[in-house]
Amino acid sequence: xxxxxxxxxxxxxxxxxxxxxxxxxxxxxxxxxxxxxxxxxxxxxxxxxxxxxxxxxxxxxxxxxxxxxxxxxxxxxxxxxxxxxxxxxxxxxxxxxxxxxxxxxxxxxxxxxxxxxxxxxxxxxxxxxxxxxxxxxxxxxxxxxxxxxxxxxxxxxxxxxxxxxxxxxxxxxxxxxxxxxxxxxxxxxxxxxxxxxxxxxxxxxxxxxxxxxxxxxxx
Amino acid sequence: xxxxxxxxxxxxxxxxxxxxxxxxxxxxxxxxxxxxxxxxxxxxxxxxxxxxxxxxxxxxxxxxxxxxxxxxxxxxxxxxxxxxxxxxxxxxxxxxxxxxxxxxxxxxxxxxxxxxxxxxxxxxxxxxxxxxxxxxxxxxxxxxxxxxxxxxxxxxxxxxxxxxxxxxxxxxxxxxxxxxxxxxxxxxxxxxxxxxxxxxxxxxxxxxxxxxxxxxxxxxxxxxxxxxxxxxxxxxxxxxxxxxxxxxxxxxxxxxxxxxxxxxxxxxxxxxxxxxxxxxxxxxxxxxxxxxxxxxxxxxxxxxxxxxxxxxxxxxxxxxxxxxxxxxxxxxxxxxxxxxxxxxxxxxxxxxxxxxxxxxxxxxxxxxxxxxxxxxxxxxxxxxxxxxxxxxxxxxxxxxxxxxxxxxxxxxxxxxxxxxxxxxxxxxxxxxxxxxxxxxxxxxx
Numbered sequence: 001x002x003x004x005x006x007x008x009x010x011x012x013x014x015x016x017x018x019x020x021x022x023x024x025x026x027x028x029x030x031x032x033x034x035x036x037x038x039x040x041x042x043x044x045x046x047x048x049x050x051x052x053x054x055x056x057x058x059x060x061x062x063x064x065x066x067x068x069x070x071x072x073x074x075x076x077x078x079x080x081x082x083x084x085x086x087x088x089x090x091x092x093x094x095x096x097x098x099x100x101x102x103x104x105x106x107x108x109x110x111x112x113x114x115x116x117x118x119x120x121x122x123x124x125x126x127x128x129x130x131x132x133x134x135x136x137x138x139x140x141x142x143x144x145x146x147x148x149x150x151x152x153x154x155x156x157x158x159x160x161x162x163x164x165x166x167x168x169x170x171x172x173x174x175x176x177x178x179x180x181x182x183x184x185x186x187x188x189x190x191x192x193x194x195x196x197x198x199x200x201x202x203x204x205x206x207x208x209x210x211x212x213x214x215x216x217x218x219x
Numbered sequence: 220x221x222x223x224x225x226x227x228x229x230x231x232x233x234x235x236x237x238x239x240x241x242x243x244x245x246x247x248x249x250x251x252x253x254x255x256x257x258x259x260x261x262x263x264x265x266x267x268x269x270x271x272x273x274x275x276x277x278x279x280x281x282x283x284x285x286x287x288x289x290x291x292x293x294x295x296x297x298x299x300x301x302x303x304x305x306x307x308x309x310x311x312x313x314x315x316x317x318x319x320x321x322x323x324x325x326x327x328x329x330x331x332x333x334x335x336x337x338x339x340x341x342x343x344x345x346x347x348x349x350x351x352x353x354x355x356x357x358x359x360x361x362x363x364x365x366x367x368x369x370x371x372x373x374x375x376x377x378x379x380x381x382x383x384x385x386x387x388x389x390x391x392x393x394x395x396x397x398x399x400x401x402x403x404x405x406x407x408x409x410x411x412x413x414x415x416x417x418x419x420x421x422x423x424x425x426x427x428x429x430x431x432x433x434x435x436x437x438x439x440x441x442x443x444x445x446x447x448x449x450x451x452x453x454x455x456x457x458x459x460x461x462x463x464x465x466x467x468x469x470x471x472x473x474x475x476x477x478x479x480x481x482x483x484x485x486x487x488x489x490x491x492x493x494x495x496x497x498x499x500x501x502x503x504x505x506x507x508x509x510x511x512x513x514x515x516x517x518x519x520x521x522x523x524x525x526x527x528x529x530x531x532x533x534x535x536x537x538x539x540x541x542x543x544x545x546x547x548x549x550x551x552x553x554x555x556x557x558x559x560x561x562x563x564x565x566x567x568x569x570x571x572x573x574x575x576x577x578x579x580x581x582x583x584x585x586x587x588x589x590x591x592x593x594x595x596x597x598x599x600x601x602x603x604x605x606x607x608x609x610x611x612x613x614x615x616x617x618x619x620x621x622x623x624x625x626x627x628x629x630x631x632x633x634x635x636x637x638x639x640x641x642x643x644x645x646x647x648x649x650x651x652x653x654x655x656x657x658x659x660x661x662x663x664x
Contacts, residue, residue, distance in 0.1 A: 112615060143630040145664060150627045153634040164627055168620075173627065175617040176609075 001056055001136055001149075001172060002209050004129045006104065008049050011041035012075030018101050031100035033088060038101070043088060044077040046108040051208075054086060055107035055129055056118075056170040057177045058207045061086040087111045091128055093120040104130065113171035126159075127166035139163055142213035147182040148173045149210070181207045185214055220299045220337055220517055221252035221549045222273065227295040230272070232265050234579040243566050245592035252300055255542055255550040257563045259612070260571030264580050266553035267343065269569075270521045273297065273551060274388065277338045277519065335385070335516045339509060342390035343524040343553075346501050387509060398480065401512045405447040405481070409470060415440065451481060454511050458503050458533060458540065459483070464491055481508065498528035507544060515545035526556035538562035557599075557607040565595045570611070622659065629655050 009015045017038060021028055033039045046055070048067045053060055062084035071078055089109045090096040099105065107129070109118070125131060127139065140149050140163070149172050151163035167173055184207050191197045199219065204211050224240055227233040240256055242248040258266040272295055387397055399406075415437040422430035452466035459465060467482035467490060481504065483491045496504070510520065522541070526534045535558050542550060554560060560568060570583040586594040599607050608614040632652045639645045656663050 116615060141634065143633065146626060146630050146661075148623075148627060148630055150630045150634075153631055153638070160631070164624075167627070168623060173623050174615070175623070176615050179609075179617075 001058065001127065001129050001140070001170070003134050003136065004049055004055060004107070006049065006130045009045065010048055010069065010072045010075070011038065011045040011077070014038035014041045014045070014075070014101075015103060016075075018103055021101070027098050028100045028102070031090075031096055036101070039088075040080055040082065041075070041077050042101075042103075042106060043084065043086075043108055044071070044082060046088075046106060047084060047086075050108060053206065053208075054110040054113065055089070056109055056172055057113060057174070057181075058209060059110050059177060059180060060206045061108060061110065064205070084108075085111060087114045089114050089118065092123055110171070110177075112176065113174060117171035117174050118169055121169050123169065124162050124166050126162050127170060136209055140167075140209075140213075142210050142217075144185075144214050144217055147178050147185070147210075181210055185211055189214065189218070220277075220519060222519060222551075223252050223298040223300050225269065225272070225295070225297050227269075227272065230295050231268055232263070232573075232580045233268075233295075234577075236580065236582065238269075238569055238582060239590065243586070243590040243592055243595075246566070252549060253567055255538070255563065256552070256567055256569060257538075257560055258551070258553040258569050258571060259555070259560055260580075261573065262555075264571035264573060266571060267523050269571075270340070270523055270551055270553055273519065274338065274340045274521060277386065335514045336387065336518045338386045338388075338519045338521070339513065339515070340386075340388045340390060340521045341506050341509075341523065343527060345389055345505050346498055346527070387513065389505070389509075397509075401509050402481065404512075405451070408444060408447050411440070411444070412470065448481070451508065451511075454544065455504065455507060458507070458536075459500055460486065461533070462497060462500050464500065499530070499533070502528050503533075507541070510541060510548075511544045515548040518545065518548045519551065520545060520548045521551045523553045524555070525552050526554055526559050531558050534558040535561070557604055557612055560611055561599045561602065561604070561607055563599060565598045566590075566592070568599065568611075625655065625659055626661070629659060629661060 020026075044067065047062055048069070050061075052062045052064055052067050062082070066079075066082050066084065086108050087110075089107045090100070091105050091107055095102055095105050128134060139152055139155070141152050142149055149167050151160035151167070153160065155163070171177060188197075188202055188204065188211060192199060192202060199215055222240055225236075225238040227236040229235075240253045241250055242253060244250075258269060260266055276295070276297055384400060387400075389397065415433065419430055419433045419437065422433050446468060448466060448468035452468050456465045464483045464485055467484040480493065483493075483496065483500065483504075485491060506522065506525075520541075525537055525541070529537060534556055538550075538552070538559060539562060542548075552559065565585045568585065570585075571580050572583050573579075574581050585597045587596065588594050597610060599611055602610060605617055609617065629652065632648060632655065636645055636648050636652060639648060653663070655661075
């Protein structure tokens, strides 16, 4: 799970509206994604900064050509019916009631992770990928033979427990994700082994964190 | 009769569903009707409904309406094949002609009398009929003390009556009648054997010469007439012996009940009354006997939930077992079992899924492009059970959620071993690693 930089705002129309709600301490109202005019802008802005990947699992949610800056006009995403997989996640579900449109609480994630894994579970900000303190290299380890992430084993046990708990809640080790990641990385490494590609030239458009950690362990 | 395709225009959860039930191109039987079909899908997707539609169409009194002025929209219909001729059979949408309900069409009608058994239907609730058999069967058996002539006459009448029955619905037919029909030859055999036994006993008292003559006659009869219970034993025992029971193929004529129904005994020869049969035993006995005993030449056989009460090892064999009992029949199964599904070629599986947006059920395709064997990307026969669950039955997880927690624990232990400098401590942690690997069935590489 890569760090996500939320400072790059393309959806300025939405962001101004949200900032105004926050500045004036207003309730955001009942959350209804389809009824909100900013929904697509929020989704596409998130996909832009997440490189079209699920914020937690790094599975691909849309084609790269959909997330270029050229698709935006005056703070709005031009195509109102873009094709993408995934759902808007309220990282902290308790904020959904009054702060449903809070930018800092949004991530775009795989639909199954949202509905089948994360749901309304209580969260720990230790693995919130847009926080200043978040650093995948210091917090996570990738175990190549098992294709799973675990907490960095150098960290204190109590901290490892918190991280491991969040890895599960965010679906990072959800079986279908592990399967997809295993197949994807095995294919890339096989191409490198056969010298069809090398570590620098091979194109990685999914699971970049796992691949990067595998590369370090392989070299 | 074999079914080539099913069309459901509008019925319950279905709309514009078309199922092609022929072998795809590239197959050695390309274009021919499938020998067996397996419906899978979430509860409510209509697996049982389709079995009932087939039953409904074939069982109903079929009316030729090709002369109708206007053919109304059909609710559903099938194309059935008799040799080279094709027969469209279906049911109109209710109220479509002068509020006539259940109005059936049938073209190219082949007189039903000229066919062998057209259809056998085994509902998922097949076990329920066992109770009815227990309650009713004994009251309708042949009279143990009737004279020979009375018995022969009764057999003759019964034979004639049964020859007109061409369909067997185990969900609604009278079980006594149905089982009388199925076990007719067995009962006839028993009556004859009993008759010999009575005659020999009487002759022994009066005239030993006559008795010897009768004994020889009896032996000759036995040679000419195979004991049908021995045949049934050959059919059922390979499966039910794994339940520690087998078919009883000798009779004790002191008990009138011996004439009622098939008897099972433990491998130590203790009779197991029907009321004490396990549910798995009932499932096998109540389905396999009719499939084996009835004439199933080109018969459509519908079996809902064949896996019921059967342990995985039997589930793994049951489809092959049934199809061997009726090699020229066309089978339709509806199941929730991945093991059952693994017995089918991909084109024999009809996976039904909900289209939540359109509010209807559709068939999941297992091929890309043209329906050709080379274009199929799923083959349940090649997959492990766990892969069938994830690839065919769409189960997301590979195990209980606890498993991933423990797998992460295992990974952390592995890291701990790598970092530990002290050899004895390393060995100690490895012991823990090995134990957890075993619990997770994780292969140490």
